Amino acid sequence: MARRVRLIVLTALLAALGFAFAPAAFSQAGPVAGENELQIWTGGGHGINGSQSGDGIWNLGLRFGLILAKPHGPGFLRGQLEYALEVVPAFVVVQKTNTAYGAGVNPFAFKWMMNPRGSVMPYFEIGGGTLFTNTNVPEKTSQINFTSGGALGLHFVRSKFTISPEVRFMHISNAGLSNPNPGINTIQFRIGFGRFGQK
8 A cells, every 4th residue: 555655646746747847838936925825735655764664644635825925035045935724634644554544734834935946946844733533643542643844845836836746754743642652754755736826
């Protein structure tokens, strides 16, 4: 199952990158202060260390972001800050003895979007939220967990929409709600399809 999730995510990422570089009219302007970002995304990956290193992850979510300020900052870091809220209606954790199905909400994400380089806008992000599952994640711990992490990605800004591949680190832990609390550290690949526009 974990291998299948990785294959699906990799295929989607390659297709999106090919689509992003296809001939089309690109928008040379990035988002402006007061605009919002609407996006649907999916991603997957697996645990990277400890007892949960074999766990597979897949999730699907919706994002609403708000551009908070005009571009500012020094040199290549010059850019703008976005605050975002994400709803995650599908979250799957493939564990050694079972598969957990759940949903979550990420009430805060802060993204720094650097000035566009042509039609490409690099960004990095930090954020976190909660995860509710039908069985314990990790096994023998809790059905309520918290997520935190960060991401590095690219917005390919087209005339009416964006394609956004990224690499994301996510930590899943119950923050001491139960003992033991081994947590899961994951590396995920995510692809988003969205647009920037007015409220």
